[in-house]
Amino acid sequence: MVSIISDLDPLKSWNVLRQDASDLSGPIQSNGTAGKMNGALEHSDQPDPDAIKMFVGQIPRSWSEKELKELFEPYGAVYQINILRDRSQNPPQSKGCCFVTFYTRKAALEAQNALHNIKTLTGMHHPIQMKPADSEKSNAVEDRKLFIGMVSKKCNENDIRVMFSAFGQIEECRILRGPDGLSRGCAFVTFSTRAMAQNAIKAMHQSQTMEGCSSPIVVKFADTQKDKEQRRLQQQLAQQMQQLNSATTWGSLTGLGGLTPQYLALLQQATSSGNLGAFSGIQQMAAAGTTASSNAGAMNSLTSLGTLQGLAGATVGLNNINALAGSVNSPEGANLFIYHLPQEFGDQDILQMFMPFGNVVSAKVFIDKQTNLSKCFGFVSYDNPVSAQAAIQAMNGFQIGMKRLKVQLKRSKNDSKPY
Numbered sequence: 001m002v003s004i005i006s007d008l009d010p011l012k013s014w015n016v017l018r019q020d021a022s023d024l025s026g027p028i029q030s031n032g033t034a035g036k037m038n039g040a041l042e043h044s045d046q047p048d049p050d051a052i053k054m055f056v057g058q059i060p061r062s063w064s065e066k067e068l069k070e071l072f073e074p075y076g077a078v079y080q081i082n083i084l085r086d087r088s089q090n091p092p093q094s095k096g097c098c099f100v101t102f103y104t105r106k107a108a109l110e111a112q113n114a115l116h117n118i119k120t121l122t123g124m125h126h127p128i129q130m131k132p133a134d135s136e137k138s139n140a141v142e143d144r145k146l147f148i149g150m151v152s153k154k155c156n157e158n159d160i161r162v163m164f165s166a167f168g169q170i171e172e173c174r175i176l177r178g179p180d181g182l183s184r185g186c187a188f189v190t191f192s193t194r195a196m197a198q199n200a201i202k203a204m205h206q207s208q209t210m211e212g213c214s215s216p217i218v219v220k221f222a223d224t225q226k227d228k229e230q231r232r233l234q235q236q237l238a239q240q241m242q243q244l245n246s247a248t249t250w251g252s253l254t255g256l257g258g259l260t261p262q263y264l265a266l267l268q269q270a271t272s273s274g275n276l277g278a279f280s281g282i283q284q285m286a287a288a289g290t291t292a293s294s295n296a297g298a299m300n301s302l303t304s305l306g307t308l309q310g311l312a313g314a315t316v317g318l319n320n321i322n323a324l325a326g327s328v329n330s331p332e333g334a335n336l337f338i339y340h341l342p343q344e345f346g347d348q349d350i351l352q353m354f355m356p357f358g359n360v361v362s363a364k365v366f367i368d369k370q371t372n373l374s375k376c377f378g379f380v381s382y383d384n385p386v387s388a389q390a391a392i393q394a395m396n397g398f399q400i401g402m403k404r405l406k407v408q409l410k411r412s413k414n415d416s417k418p419y
Contacts, residue, residue, distance in 0.1 A: 076107020149218035168196030333385035358387025
């Protein structure tokens with residue numbers, strides 16, 4: 001059975017639809033008149049070259065092509081309808097979804113705008129889901145889909161369309177609504193091309209403060225499924241560490257620079273995955289006296305519950321609050337450049353990531369002034385070079401999602417000057 005995803009979980013890549021290709025009706029033969037064969041309706045002439053094949057979900061399983069045709073024809077002439085059927089049953093039963101192709105692209109988009117997440121058919125618990133079929137996507141929707149925040153709750157979909165229509169053709173416009181049907185003050189807009197979406201960001205982001213909103217409008221690319229999953233994992237890690245934390249004091253990690261690569265590897269494993277077994281291994285090594293005397297202080301502090309809290313990013317230490325302001329100068333050899341940061345990382349995220357290695361006096365992610373989006377690199381400064389070296393050893397090559405961080409010392413102003 002094809003899984004239909006609700007409006008709270010955006011439709012994904014439609015790979016499942018390709019797997020169901022064998023469930024579709026066989027080849028349709030056209031003999032110059034409108035005909036019907038194997039559960040599909042088709043006309044003799046061909047649709048426009050830019051016509052879109054649409055996938056439609058949340059339709060009653062009892063519906064035939066006739067009812068579907070009556071549903072779609074108010075928006076334009078229908079070229080073909082295919083109901084997906086479960087061939088394991090005899091006779092084959094509808095899976096509650098279908099493909100429909102209109103003669104024109106305009107008709108398909110008008111049907112989508114009128115039906116998708118809006119109209120709920122009799123006997124169904126969720127509104128119709130209508131999207132271009134996977135084979136029709138020349139570029140990924142996630143590359144063209146915008147999130148619009150700080151929208152007046154008085155606005156409807158048409159108001160949002162009017163605001164953004166100047167930047168190009170809009171394929172979908174949807175206001176996020178609560179169970180009561182009232183606007184939540186945000187919307188999603190999908191353009192035909194990424195270039196249109198980028199122009200909308202540049203022109204509209206923070207360009208005005210709408211009625212009833214406390215801050216200017218937010219226009220940015222919508223989070224992808226990968227972004228949502230990564231955020232969910234980070235939240236789970238923070239929650240696990242918060243449950244462990246019962247101490248109110250912070251451990252000192254100034255001696256971390258003396259740790260051998262073996263312990264730094266365990267630290268990296270623990271901070272990246274929330275693997276409590278890695279922390280347990282560090283504790284066992286410290287308790288068994290397997291470290292050299294120079295490592296003892298760092299190991300003892302590393303095993304404190306307060307430090308676990310810091311590694312999880314659950315709380316920012318009092319000594320590091322000023323780091324976000326970046327107003328403190330640090331000594332030579334204590335300044336780091338960090339490349340390949342995740343797009344969603346901000347100043348506080350990078351601060352929390354590098355806090356375990358020492359006292360951070362400055363942490364900053366570079367932001368593009370035009371788009372207000374991260375440039376995916378930043379810097380961190382410590383109050384001593386030892387902490388900076390420890391951070392390089394542990395975090396250079398550290399993987400976050402599909403990216404590996406590049407961590408290196410910031411070049412001195414004198415590096416390029418001859419002696």
